Amino acid sequence: xxxxxxxxxxxxxxxxxxxxxxxxxxxxxxxxxxxxxxxxxxxxxxxxxxxxxxxxxxxxxxxxxxxxxxxxxxxxxxxxxxxxxxxxxxxxxxxxxxxxxxxxxxxxxxxxxxxxxxxxxxxxxxxxxxxxxxxxxxxxxxxxxxxxxxxxxxxxxxxxxxxxxxxxxxxxxxxxxxxxxxxxxx
Amino acid sequence: xxxxxxxxxxxxxxxxxxxxxxxxxxxxxxxxxxxxxxxxxxxxxxxxxxxxxxxxxxxxxxxxxxxxxxxxxxxxxxxxxxxxxxxxxxxxxxxxxxxxxxxxxxxxxxxxxxxxxxxxxxxxxxxxxxxxxxxxxxxxxxxxxxxxxxxxxxxxxxxxxxxxxxxxxxxxxxxxxxxxxxxxxxxxxxxxxxxxxxxxxxxxxxxxxxxxxxxxxxxxxxxxxxxxxxxxxxxxxxxxxxxxxxxxxxxxxxxxxxxxxxxxxxxxxxxxxxxxxxxxxxxxxxxxxxxxxxxxxxxxxxxxxxxxxxxxxxxxxxxxxxxxxxxxxxxxxxxxxxxxxxxxxxxxxxxxxxxxxxxxxxxxxxxxxxxxxxxxxxxxxxxxxxxxxxxxxxxxxxxxxxxxxxxxxxxxxxxxxxxxxxxxxxxxxxxxxxxxxxxxxxxxxxxxxxxxxxxxxxxxxxxxxxxxxxxxxxxxxxxxxxxxxxxxxxxxxxxxxxxxxxxxxxxxxxxxxxxxxxxxxxxxxxxxxxxxxxxxxxxxxxxxxxxxxxxxxxxxxxxxxxxxxxxxxxxxxx
Numbered sequence: 001x002x003x004x005x006x007x008x009x010x011x012x013x014x015x016x017x018x019x020x021x022x023x024x025x026x027x028x029x030x031x032x033x034x035x036x037x038x039x040x041x042x043x044x045x046x047x048x049x050x051x052x053x054x055x056x057x058x059x060x061x062x063x064x065x066x067x068x069x070x071x072x073x074x075x076x077x078x079x080x081x082x083x084x085x086x087x088x089x090x091x092x093x094x095x096x097x098x099x100x101x102x103x104x105x106x107x108x109x110x111x112x113x114x115x116x117x118x119x120x121x122x123x124x125x126x127x128x129x130x131x132x133x134x135x136x137x138x139x140x141x142x143x144x145x146x147x148x149x150x151x152x153x154x155x156x157x158x159x160x161x162x163x164x165x166x167x168x169x170x171x172x173x174x175x176x177x178x179x180x181x182x183x184x185x186x
Numbered sequence: 187x188x189x190x191x192x193x194x195x196x197x198x199x200x201x202x203x204x205x206x207x208x209x210x211x212x213x214x215x216x217x218x219x220x221x222x223x224x225x226x227x228x229x230x231x232x233x234x235x236x237x238x239x240x241x242x243x244x245x246x247x248x249x250x251x252x253x254x255x256x257x258x259x260x261x262x263x264x265x266x267x268x269x270x271x272x273x274x275x276x277x278x279x280x281x282x283x284x285x286x287x288x289x290x291x292x293x294x295x296x297x298x299x300x301x302x303x304x305x306x307x308x309x310x311x312x313x314x315x316x317x318x319x320x321x322x323x324x325x326x327x328x329x330x331x332x333x334x335x336x337x338x339x340x341x342x343x344x345x346x347x348x349x350x351x352x353x354x355x356x357x358x359x360x361x362x363x364x365x366x367x368x369x370x371x372x373x374x375x376x377x378x379x380x381x382x383x384x385x386x387x388x389x390x391x392x393x394x395x396x397x398x399x400x401x402x403x404x405x406x407x408x409x410x411x412x413x414x415x416x417x418x419x420x421x422x423x424x425x426x427x428x429x430x431x432x433x434x435x436x437x438x439x440x441x442x443x444x445x446x447x448x449x450x451x452x453x454x455x456x457x458x459x460x461x462x463x464x465x466x467x468x469x470x471x472x473x474x475x476x477x478x479x480x481x482x483x484x485x486x487x488x489x490x491x492x493x494x495x496x497x498x499x500x501x502x503x504x505x506x507x508x509x510x511x512x513x514x515x516x517x518x519x520x521x522x523x524x525x526x527x528x529x530x531x532x533x534x535x536x537x538x539x540x541x542x543x544x545x546x547x548x549x550x551x552x553x554x555x556x557x558x559x560x561x562x563x564x565x566x567x568x569x570x571x572x573x574x575x576x577x578x579x580x581x582x583x584x585x586x587x588x589x590x591x592x593x594x595x596x597x598x599x600x601x602x603x604x605x606x607x608x609x610x611x612x613x614x615x616x617x618x619x620x621x622x623x624x625x626x627x628x629x630x631x632x633x634x635x636x637x638x639x640x641x642x643x644x645x646x647x648x649x650x651x652x653x654x655x656x657x658x659x660x661x662x663x664x665x666x667x668x669x670x671x672x673x674x675x676x677x678x679x680x681x682x683x684x685x686x687x688x689x690x691x692x693x694x695x696x697x698x699x700x701x702x703x704x705x706x707x708x709x710x711x712x713x714x715x716x717x718x719x720x721x722x723x724x725x726x727x728x729x730x731x732x733x734x735x736x737x738x739x740x741x742x743x744x745x746x747x748x749x750x751x752x753x754x755x756x757x758x759x760x
Contacts, residue, residue, distance in 0.1 A: 036216020
């Protein structure tokens with residue numbers, strides 16, 4: 001381990017550390033540009049590769065290289081998402097480029113504040129009844145679905161969907177209250 | 187969709203109509219209609235508040251996707267129970283693994299693996315990739331810790347746990363005894379059996395049956411216990427419940443709780459210190475005695491531990507006379523300083539032979555019977571106990587108690603003959619949690635063979651054979667005591683290995699690996715001596731953990747023998 005390592009390795013180490021640190025934020029950002037979330041992994045892979053190819057262009061000019069990298073990578077991510085959407089012609093829900101520009105600007109500004117959101121979502125979920133939690137997660141789970149819950153419980157799927165919509169609104173209210181420091185027990 | 191029971195508008199939703207909010211959420215999870223989506227794009231163009239709300243909705247949806255994906259992964263990989271902590275979900279790592287295949291991670295990973303091999307010795311060529319740091323960051327799943335358990339009889343069909351175990355979501359049921367559960371939110375619950383409860387989260391449990399006392403510090407306010415009749419929400423600081431098929435009796439010992447009926451219809455009730463309520467059929471059963479508490483539990487645990495320790499001492503004194511016992515280090519009984527006497531009497535070696543010498547930073551610490559007993563910690567790198575066991579033996583059995591705090595080394599030593607010469611045993615635990623017993627057959631050979639476990643051809647210095655168990659340890663088991671035994675029986679042509687008295691691996695010795703005359707000579711407990719190495723550097727194999735009651739037999743122990751060793755030596759939480 002004492003042999004001198006070429007600078008490409010050092011560059012690589014730096015890149016991995018910057019990308020690893022910022023990857024959750026990038027992922028959240030790209031997800032927000034893809035309604036429904038399909039294609040997220042593909043876009044993320046393109047983004048990571050593009051960031052590596054263009055890494056020699058990246059200059060950390062501010063106080064904090066992590067923040068500089070994030071700003072730079074968000075731009076890469078935005079364009080990679082746009083080109084992905086251009087190619088995915090038959091996709092139903094595609095934001096127009098000007099809307100994407102607005103979302104990108106707002107997402108970057110909100111990023112620092114959104115770091116605690118996952119913990120808040122988990123806390124809010126934990127405060128809900130098990131049945132509600134299951135219903136909320138069922139739409140994202142490979143092994144579960146609203147139809148299955150309907151079959152098991154004998155409730156009408158329509159009613160469950162209406163309940164799901166209400167639960168999602170409530171959950172988001174809970175998260176916002178919690179983040180705003182107005183934690184209620186509800 | 188205005189709904190008067192809805193919580194008050196949240197700060198981020200100010201100025202965003204219910205319609206737009208609904209569209210934001212439906213867009214995030216992809217269920218919005220085309221018309222709705224067009225209308226939403228318009229709103230996003232003109233209304234910054236809508237943009238903010240949409241982004242929050244999208245991020246929340248993303249978190250739900252991650253949580254759902256993690257649960258699915260957990261469900262298909264039962265043990266070890268791992269889950270990600272906030273901020274490092276497993277799915278991301280999976281994404282990186284895909285990337286690694288592309289190009290990126292290839293260079294450094296190979297670099298790391300290359301240097302991670304150890305100098306000569308077994309395993310020098312054994313696939314490094316099997317367990318090197320190529321997986322996601324390790325995390326462990328659970329909502330609570332079973333801090334103490336005394337006299338517990340676990341219910342049939344329910345999982346049984348030991349002191350220190352992590353409790354995942356799911357049932358905890360026992361017919362008798364006392365357990366203390368520390369929820370990760372900070373609440374502590376002492377439950378008296380017979381009891382049946384279900385852990386739901388860091389913050390919530392359901393109780394079907396049992397008497398319990400919950401202590402809830404300020405950080406854990408909001409901790410809830412549900413029963414068939416009610417939901418008890420603690421507003422601080424202590425309450426007790428007696429849950430039976432007839433109903434729930436709730437009493438506030440200190441502070442305040444809120445009771446909500448399970449159906450959600452009746453209004454909430456608040457109870458304060460000293461107040462109690464019966465919810466159920468007929469009248470409340472007569473309050474029988476005091477509530478279970480942490481102090482009773484500790485007193486019971488101490489007396490139970492003391493009783494076990496006494497019984498073990500008597501058994502250990504008797505064991506020293508066992509036929510076939512080559513070396514016996516009871517350790518737990520204490521009474522040694524820098525020399526660990528070999529207590530094996532009968533047909534063992536002459537007096538003082540086989541005594542162990544404590545070398546380096548090896549330290550006597552609390553043993554498996556608590557502070558009154560001793561164990562030897564090998565946590566510091568140079569720690570070792572050296573001994574010499576001369577002779578040739580027709581078989582070999584090794585038995586010890588061990589508490590593993592971490593598998594920090596590739597190989598973590600239990601009992602190792604110095605070097606690795608013909609007929610000599612190595613007994614250790616690999617970093618993937620497998621117990622491994624091996625014997626050198628021909629140390630002059632260089633051998634290549636296909637390893638099914640590693641899935642490739644591996645190259646070994648010396649013809650030897652490693653007998654591996656399935657993984658017996660992962661981080662979730664750190665700090666717990668285990669009894670391990672490995673038996674090399676040339677006459678029967680088998681190697682059998684046991685954990686806590688249960689057979690976990692049973693392998694036939696192939697003809698070419700059969701060693702009929704075993705020897706040990708100079709050897710170490712908790713580390714590996716390499717007297718013939720050419721450089722001052724030594725391989726790190728010290729065990730980050732504590733070893734207790736090591737026994738070496740020149741005869742093959744039977745399954746019953748091993749079971750008896752386990753039963754006579756198990757600590758009170760087994």
